[in-house]
Amino acid sequence: MQSFSVAVIGLGAMGLGIARSSLRAGLGTTGCDLREEALEALAADGGRSCRSPAETATGCDALAIVVVNAAQTESVLFGPDGAASALRKGAVVLGCATVPPAFARDIGQRLTKLGLLYLDAPISGGAVKAAAGELSVMASGSSEAFTAARPLLDAIAATVHELGTEPGQGSTMKMVNQCLAGVHIAAAMEALALGIRSGLNANRVFDVITHSAGNSWMFENRVPHVLNADYAPRSAIDIFVKDLGIVLDAGHGSDFPLPITAAAHQQFLAAAGMGLGREDDAAVVKVYQTLGGITLPGDDGE
Amino acid sequence: MQSFSVAVIGLGAMGLGIARSSLRAGLGTTGCDLREEALEALAADGGRSCRSPAETATGCDALAIVVVNAAQTESVLFGPDGAASALRKGAVVLGCATVPPAFARDIGQRLTKLGLLYLDAPISGGAVKAAAGELSVMASGSSEAFTAARPLLDAIAATVHELGTEPGQGSTMKMVNQCLAGVHIAAAMEALALGIRSGLNANRVFDVITHSAGNSWMFENRVPHVLNADYAPRSAIDIFVKDLGIVLDAGHGSDFPLPITAAAHQQFLAAAGMGLGREDDAAVVKVYQTLGGITLPGDDGE
Numbered sequence: 357m358q359s360f361s362v363a364v365i366g367l368g369a370m371g372l373g374i375a376r377s378s379l380r381a382g383l384g385t386t387g388c389d390l391r392e393e394a395l396e397a398l399a400a401d402g403g404r405s406c407r408s409p410a411e412t413a414t415g416c417d418a419l420a421i422v423v424v425n426a427a428q429t430e431s432v433l434f435g436p437d438g439a440a441s442a443l444r445k446g447a448v449v450l451g452c453a454t455v456p457p458a459f460a461r462d463i464g465q466r467l468t469k470l471g472l473l474y475l476d477a478p479i480s481g482g483a484v485k486a487a488a489g490e491l492s493v494m495a496s497g498s499s500e501a502f503t504a505a506r507p508l509l510d511a512i513a514a515t516v517h518e519l520g521t522e523p524g525q526g527s528t529m530k531m532v533n534q535c536l537a538g539v540h541i542a543a544a545m546e547a548l549a550l551g552i553r554s555g556l557n558a559n560r561v562f563d564v565i566t567h568s569a570g571n572s573w574m575f576e577n578r579v580p581h582v583l584n585a586d587y588a589p590r591s592a593i594d595i596f597v598k599d600l601g602i603v604l605d606a607g608h609g610s611d612f613p614l615p616i617t618a619a620a621h622q623q624f625l626a627a628a629g630m631g632l633g634r635e636d637d638a639a640v641v642k643v644y645q646t647l648g649g650i651t652l653p654g655d656d657g658e
Numbered sequence: 659m660q661s662f663s664v665a666v667i668g669l670g671a672m673g674l675g676i677a678r679s680s681l682r683a684g685l686g687t688t689g690c691d692l693r694e695e696a697l698e699a700l701a702a703d704g705g706r707s708c709r710s711p712a713e714t715a716t717g718c719d720a721l722a723i724v725v726v727n728a729a730q731t732e733s734v735l736f737g738p739d740g741a742a743s744a745l746r747k748g749a750v751v752l753g754c755a756t757v758p759p760a761f762a763r764d765i766g767q768r769l770t771k772l773g774l775l776y777l778d779a780p781i782s783g784g785a786v787k788a789a790a791g792e793l794s795v796m797a798s799g800s801s802e803a804f805t806a807a808r809p810l811l812d813a814i815a816a817t818v819h820e821l822g823t824e825p826g827q828g829s830t831m832k833m834v835n836q837c838l839a840g841v842h843i844a845a846a847m848e849a850l851a852l853g854i855r856s857g858l859n860a861n862r863v864f865d866v867i868t869h870s871a872g873n874s875w876m877f878e879n880r881v882p883h884v885l886n887a888d889y890a891p892r893s894a895i896d897i898f899v900k901d902l903g904i905v906l907d908a909g910h911g912s913d914f915p916l917p918i919t920a921a922a923h924q925q926f927l928a929a930a931g932m933g934l935g936r937e938d939d940a941a942v943v944k945v946y947q948t949l950g951g952i953t954l955p956g957d958d959g960e
């Protein structure tokens with residue numbers, strides 16, 4: 357196991373946590389990111405760093421791609437200095453970004469032709485669980501790919517949902533999860549804003565709803581951001597602009613109507629249009645504030 | 659305490675549970691319902707039964723109105739043989755139906771003029787918790803009303819959220835809860851249906867999502883109805899046609915846009931339009947089945 361080596365491309369909150377969990381498990385770990393401070397953070401924990409995907413991937417047993425979207429995943433693998441041609445035969449690639457299921461299927465086919473293994477492996481759990489090595493992974497791929505990825509999966513995940521033998525099934529489940537997560541965030545803000553507009557105290561709404569049938573994981577997690585007037589991005593508005601877009605494209609591609617997802621997507625788009633794309637996704641509440649004229653926690657102090 | 663007497667009008671799943679919890683707490687309990695079998699069920703547990711609201715209310719200390727909507731609440735109190743004129747001065751009325759906050763305020767004012775106390779007291783928790791005396795009550799009203807209702811509240815509730823001194827505040831919080839509950843049911847069915855359409859196994863979707871950030875109380879509670887192909891109504895489609903209508907009317911009344919709630923309401927309306935109004939609210943999944951062409955659990959056996 358000591359000879360198992362991992363490459364992580366993309367050292368944001370999730371990727372850095374994955375790289376650190378890999379190091380903590382005793383795996384040789386190399387990271388790659390455009391931002392100097394991310395490379396320094398990894399070096400401080402004993403990781404190596406490289407500047408190009410190709411250099412990073414050279415000689416590794418498992419490559420985790422922890423970037424934002426399909427375009428970046430494509431570029432990391434097949435762009436200039438891409439990783440795909442630098443990987444040794446039989447190495448396994450974990451695609452961790454939230455991407456369209458069809459894209460995951462395509463990547464799997466292209467890597468297979470190069471003699472590489474592919475695990476469609478989107479992740480869930482947030483930065484805290486990434487740092488703790490306790491992510492959930494919604495994974496699909498061949499048994500060979502699962503076997504090759506096992507040391508890395510053991511290092512980074514509390515739960516690996518094995519969803520099938522074909523790339524795309526992991527991304528499909530992640531898409532269903534993001535559909536619900538995005539709708540629940542926007543619905544939480546819509547309902548909270550209505551409560552405030554109707555005269556309720558926002559803290560009381562949180563207390564009561566989190567103990568009632570209206571509760572959701574996202575309501576409980578995101579409403580405190582509003583109560584604390586803290587919109588520093590743990591996950592940004594732009595992420596759900598993208599992810600609900602993936603959901604709606606999938607629905608469009610199979611003539612499947614998704615009216616509630618579409619309504620929620622419009623609210624994230626409105627937030628992005630207001631210039632809030634880089635704020636925490638809880639900032640979708642500001643759309644309701646702007647259109648409905650409510651006072652939010654923190655407004656008095658501004 | 660032995661001399662405290664309770665009247666319960668409306669002996670559906672919730673009202674019968676309330677009446678039985680009242681009996682179990684040693685309170686003299688009289689019930690009223692149009693259905694003979696409901697009266698017999700109460701009598702079997704030692705409760706008295708009456709045929710008219712006026713007769714039921716005569717001499718009681720606390721009257722719980724556990725009917726479906728505002729129109730029934732109005733009729734019980736102020737219709738022919740209504741309860742309001744039969745109650746002794748100082749008795750307390752608990753309005754437990756989900757009603758518009760403005761209606762709750764109006765009822766409170768009318769009862770006050772008659773020398774009666776009013777607690778705006780919508781309930782949450784479902785039939786099982788009603789039977790166990792463990793409801794959540796979202797209550798507002800004068801301290802005198804809370805004090806007068808205390809023996810009954812102690813008998814029926816695990817939690818009493820005291821939300822203010824004015825009728826309407828309880829119903830406003832219930833409205834916020836129903837907004838989320840309704841959106842979450844429809845979103846659960848939209849996401850589950852998308853997963854099935856995209857090739858996922860419905861049981862796997864349930865397993866993964868209930869352990870992920872996309873989870874909600876309603877997803878966890880209602881999706882099993884679909885997995886078991888069991889649409890016997892615990893709570894019917896028609897309830898959310900009504901309750902999300904109340905939410906949207908409140909938004910309309912204060913120029914407050916609620917696009918996600920509106921989208922969810924349309925899906926419940928579509929289900930009602932398909933003739934499913936009396937089925938369990940999880941049957942909103944059949945709208946997606948009809949429009950999107952998916953196979954649901956139980957379809958093979960039909």
